Amino acid sequence: MAVSANRLEILQIADAVAREKSIDRSIVLASMAEALAKAARSRYGQETDISVEIDPRTGNVTYWRLRLVVDKVENPATEISLDEAKAKNPAALVGDKIISDQLPPFDYGRIAAQSAKQIVVQKVREAERDRQYEEYKDRIGEIVNGVVKRVEYGNVIIDLGRGEGVIRRDEMIPREMFRPGDRVRAYVYDVRREQRGPQIFLSRTHPQFMSKLFKQEVPEIYDGVIEVKSVARDPGSRAKIAVVSRDSSIDPVGACVGMRGSRVQAVVQELQGERIDIIPWSADAATFIVNALQPAEVVKVVLDEDSARIEVVVPDDQLSLAIGRRGQNVRLASQLTGWDIDILTEAEESERRQREFEERTRVFMNAIDVDEVVGRLLASEGFRSVEELAYVELPELASIEGFDEETAGEIQARALGYLERVEAENEERRKALGVLDELREIDGMTTAMMVRLGENDVKSMEDFAGCVPDDLVGWTEKKDGETTKNEGFFEGLDLSREEAEAMIMAARVRAGWIEEAAPEAAEAAEAEGE
Incomplete structure (x- = not known):
């Protein structure tokens, strides 16, 4: 069958647009069909529902009129009776739209052609945007x-x-x-x-930009032999990248540096001269943080895992190196490790230890009514609280130089007496606050804790069941690079987040909010967690 010039032109236009915009040819033909349908409605009436079909092989254009199948026809131009519809299509049902007849082709006016062109342009642009989104979202x-x-x-x-x-x-x-x-x-x-x-x-x-650059420059990273664990950047100035090797025979730092620094220099040049410290990653948090603070030397570290803070002690002459210019070194190390880092000099740490020693001495002097010599002796032996004195094994207390069993027994009796007085005061305060006795049923709950709850308007099992761990032990939040510590009800009472969670769950079981897990299920969950 011969194909007319107009039909060929439609296919050529569709092919050209599809190639130029990198979209599917069928999308272009569909948009052209929709445009022709709109132009046809201007000829046959806007209320007429018209469907246009373009043959993708020949370019032949066919116009069909669609009508709605109804029980009773009110507008013959848009509706068709069920009996008539079934004669055309035996599967037709009321509410369907069916092809009722074919419409003759016609010549477009200038306005109709312009309108059709706008539709094609719009649809092609939408298809191009969809293609671009689908391509780049992955x-x-x-x-x-x-x-x-x-x-x-x-x-x-x-x-x-x-x-x-x-x-x-x-x-x-x-x-x-x-x-x-x-x-x-x-x-x-x-x-x-x-x-x-x-x-x-x-x-x-973006930190991952540097990570991906290393992946392009270091074959071992691309192959997965070396893994980039974390990246911290001060763009254009300095960066730290932590790497670890899955193969003990390969040095991760050396592989990233390359022969005569060729690999790292390629990344440095792309990043406009940004200085890069390549840090060996370690599963041990303290070791990793010490590595991250390079080139500064670290004397001692003290970790507080509950609040993700670490205290680092450096020699006096290393303080400025550890902190870095405008705090850059310690800030990048903190970003790299995910820990808040406090840096102290040996002199500052010694001063703080002395201050804590003096505070413990005063606590012992006031609580158990001893002189300063005995208070200092107890503090120097490592006792941190009156509770430790009250419940330590008597022979251990008596083994302190200058003490005998009688002296140790007297000190322990005074410590126990002090705790009893504090407990009695707390009990009186608890009752005054209206905190119910039922809270004692929770494992780990003390009278001091009940007083703190009462001060925060938590007085019953239901009240306590509605708490969350942050309410009890506090939480930390970062804003504008500064870490803020928000205190909980039990601040200073030596309670971990896990213990707080267990207490709240026990309260919810007792309040009837949840059912207690069967021992077998609990053991299975614990095994899965391990």
Whole structure:
């Protein structure tokens, strides 16, 4: 069968648009069919429901009129009776739209042709946006190459070939300048659908940009032999990257540095001279943090796992090196490890230990009515509280130089008497606050804790069941690089977060909120957690 010029033209246009916009040919033909249907309605009446079919092989255009199947026809132009519909299509039901007849082709006017063109342009643009979004949404986390197209208000528009990306001003390395035509590498950190089309957001300051650059330069990272555990950056100035090797015969730091520093230098040049410290990662938090603070030497570390804080003691002459210029070294080490780091000199740590020693001495002097010599002796032996004195084994107390069994017994009796007085005061305070006795049924609950609960308007099992661990032990939050500690009800009462969770769950069981887990289920859950 011969194909007319007009039909060939439709197929040629569809092929050309599909190639130019990198979209499926069937999408272009569908948009052209919709445009022709709109133009046909201007000829046959706007209320007429028209479907257009374009043969993808021949370009032949067929116009069909659709009518709604109804029990009683009120408008013959848009409705068809069930009996008539069944004659055309035996499967027709009331409410269906069926092809009732074929409409003759016609010549378009200028206005109808312009309207049809707008529909095609709009549909093709939407298809192009969908294609671009689908292509790049799966490339989040990758490095892409592009050419600078233009710079608008400090933001750089990058031509990626099959799409456009944007590097916002705050995602560029400081003092970095781009001109149209420059080639750029950047990290895709987000792709979003927006009204003006999909937006591909690129970054050169993202920590993972440096990680991906190392992956490109170091074959061992690409192969998975060496793993990048974490990255911290002060873009354009300094960065730290923690690496670990899965093969004990390969040095992860040496592999990342490369022969004569060739590998790390390639990354440094891409990042505009950013100095990079390559840190060996360790599963032991203290070792990892000591490594992260390089090049400073560390004398001692003290970890507080509950609040994810670590205290680092450095020699007096290493303090400025450990902190770094404007706090840069310790800030990057904190970001790299995920721990809040407090740095003290040996002199400051010694002064603080002396202060704590004096405080414990005064506590012992006031609580058990002993002179300063005995108070200092007890503090120097490592006793931190009156409770430790009250419940320590008597022979251990008597073994202190200058003590005998009689002296040790007297000190322990005084400690027990002090605790009884404190308990009696707490009990009286608890009753005054109206805290119910039922809270004693919870394992680990003390009278001092009940007083704290009463002071915070928690007085019954139901009240306590509604608490969360943060209420009891407090929580920390970071804002603008500063860590804030929010105190809980039981601040200073030596209760871990796990113990707080167990107490709250016990209260919820007793309050009837949840059922107690069967021993077998609890053991299975514990085994799974291990």
